[in-house]
Amino acid sequence: MNTDAPVIEIQNLVRRYGKHDAVDGLSLAVRPGKCYGFFGRNGAGKTTTIKCLLNLLRPDSGNVRVFGLDPRKNEVTIKSRIAYVPDVVAFYPWMSVRDTLEYLASFRENWNQDIEKDLLNRFQLDPAKKTTSLSKGQRTQLALIGAICPEPELLLLDEPTSGLDPIVRREFIETVIGAYQSGDPNRRTVFVSTHLISEFEGLIDEFTIIEQGRELLTMEADAARDRFKKINARLPEEIKINLPGALRVKRNGRELEILANGNSEQLLAELKAHQPEALKIEALSLEEIFVASDILKKANA
Amino acid sequence: MIFQIDFKSGTPVYLQLVEQIRHAAASGGLRTGEPLPSIRPLAEELRVNRNTIAKAYAELESQGVIETVPGKGCFLKAVGSPLTKTARNDLLVQEIDRAVVAAHHLQITDDELLALVKKRLETFERKNHAARD
Numbered sequence: 001m002n003t004d005a006p007v008i009e010i011q012n013l014v015r016r017y018g019k020h021d022a023v024d025g026l027s028l029a030v031r032p033g034k035c036y037g038f039f040g041r042n043g044a045g046k047t048t049t050i051k052c053l054l055n056l057l058r059p060d061s062g063n064v065r066v067f068g069l070d071p072r073k074n075e076v077t078i079k080s081r082i083a084y085v086p087d088v089v090a091f092y093p094w095m096s097v098r099d100t101l102e103y104l105a106s107f108r109e110n111w112n113q114d115i116e117k118d119l120l121n122r123f124q125l126d127p128a129k130k131t132t133s134l135s136k137g138q139r140t141q142l143a144l145i146g147a148i149c150p151e152p153e154l155l156l157l158d159e160p161t162s163g164l165d166p167i168v169r170r171e172f173i174e175t176v177i178g179a180y181q182s183g184d185p186n187r188r189t190v191f192v193s194t195h196l197i198s199e200f201e202g203l204i205d206e207f208t209i210i211e212q213g214r215e216l217l218t219m220e221a222d223a224a225r226d227r228f229k230k231i232n233a234r235l236p237e238e239i240k241i242n243l244p245g246a247l248r249v250k251r252n253g254r255e256l257e258i259l260a261n262g263n264s265e266q267l268l269a270e271l272k273a274h275q276p277e278a279l280k281i282e283a284l285s286l287e288e289i290f291v292a293s294d295i296l297k298k299a300n301a
Numbered sequence: 302m303i304f305q306i307d308f309k310s311g312t313p314v315y316l317q318l319v320e321q322i323r324h325a326a327a328s329g330g331l332r333t334g335e336p337l338p339s340i341r342p343l344a345e346e347l348r349v350n351r352n353t354i355a356k357a358y359a360e361l362e363s364q365g366v367i368e369t370v371p372g373k374g375c376f377l378k379a380v381g382s383p384l385t386k387t388a389r390n391d392l393l394v395q396e397i398d399r400a401v402v403a404a405h406h407l408q409i410t411d412d413e414l415l416a417l418v419k420k421r422l423e424t425f426e427r428k429n430h431a432a433r434d
Contacts, residue, residue, distance in 0.1 A: 033352065035350055170348070173348055174345040174348060177341075177344045177345050177348065177349075177350065177351060178341055178342075178344070178345040181341075181344070181350070181351040181352075182341055182351070185351070185352060185355075199348075201308050202306065202308070202314065202347060202348045202349030202350060202353070203348070203349065203350050204350075205350060205352070222313040222314070225308065225309075225311055225313075226311055226313075229311060272406075281311075282309040282310070282311070283308065283309050283310060283311035284309075285308050285309060286308075
């Protein structure tokens with residue numbers, strides 16, 4: 001088996017609701033063992049894309065492959081190798097935490113009891129508690145236990161931490177890193193759609209920003225932080241200075257804030273020629289890259 | 302040891318870890334034979350991908366800074382680079398050149414640069430001494 005074959009491959013995916021194009025020609029590929037971020041605003045087409053991977057929706061055109069298989073034809077095989085945590089999780093109201101986990105385990109070939117025990121303990125979830133009496137955070141924790149115990153090759157997370165308190169969010173991410181990533185690295189792929197980007201920053205290897213159903217930017221996280229930089233300069237006096245290479249220049253009297261697109265050295269040199277009193281450079285975080293993505297679109301074009 | 306990750310530095314996270322461990326080894330923060338944190342708890346604590354930590358440790362191992370004992374973890378090795386003296390000199394010259402270039406652009410004179418180098422060597426020596434006591 002080719003171990004470098006993508007776990008997820010999407011080519012020119014189109015999915016409409018009536019006349020509205022929810023996903024409009026999206027392509028991306030997720031390699032095994034990577035943690036892939038899928039960033040976009042509400043309504044950008046993230047959930048529609050994920051639902052096409054799960055055969056909950058059928059593409060109008062284009063190709064979707066998971067482990068090289070077509071979800072429309074191999075739904076059961078694919079689902080036996082993945083786990084999915086949506087943003088809103090629902091359980092049968094008459095079941096307890098214990099019943100729910102046993103029910104979920106009954107669909108799985110493999111269920112790691114040690115991880116289950118460890119996580120129930122970590123989240124301090126009472127197995128006897130009815131699912132109806134769980135808080136939103138606890139319901140997400142239960143869904144995460146249900147997703148990790150079968151040790152799936154692919155973990156699909158759709159806005160998993162939105163609406164949760166900061167401590168639950170932090171624990172969620174630590175659990176994905178600790179409990180999920182502890183297996184064979186090539187059989188532990190994460191695909192996470194989120195707009196709470198800063199929390200996932202350290203986890204993300206590569207990402208795609210999606211806007212209005214189309215790919216805006218796809219990059220490796222380290223390469224993106226190396227390419228997009230913010231320079232702050234304070235000049236001795238207010239002068240007209242032209243920086244055609246900059247993505248954006250904000251001016252406030254003698255102070256400038258400049259966005260660099262892989263050309264920070266050159267911009268720094270141009271600024272230094274004006275004897276700045278202060279000069280600072282830092283990388284954009286993934287969240288700042290996302291926020292600035294309307295500007296970056298020009299950079300990519 | 303305590304690590305600090307800064308996503309805004311523009312340096313890849315695994316290289317930040319490599320540099321911090323090399324720094325700790327040179328200043329006595331980490332002693333020969335002392336274990337490095339295990340990958341899983343460190344990844345959880347820093348909330349970075351496990352692969353990032355593994356990559357940092359692999360890089361340090363290839364540089365001869367640490368060694369992996371199967372089943373036990375990673376440990377700081379006694380100083381003993383596998384490279385020849387000439388190769389080691391060449392690597393250091395590259396680093397020195399960077400400092401010389403930086404000093405030129407910051408308008409630091411040669412004498413000031415030499416004095417600063419001497420001062421830094423003393424600082425590391427002091428830290429090392431404090432760590433031994």
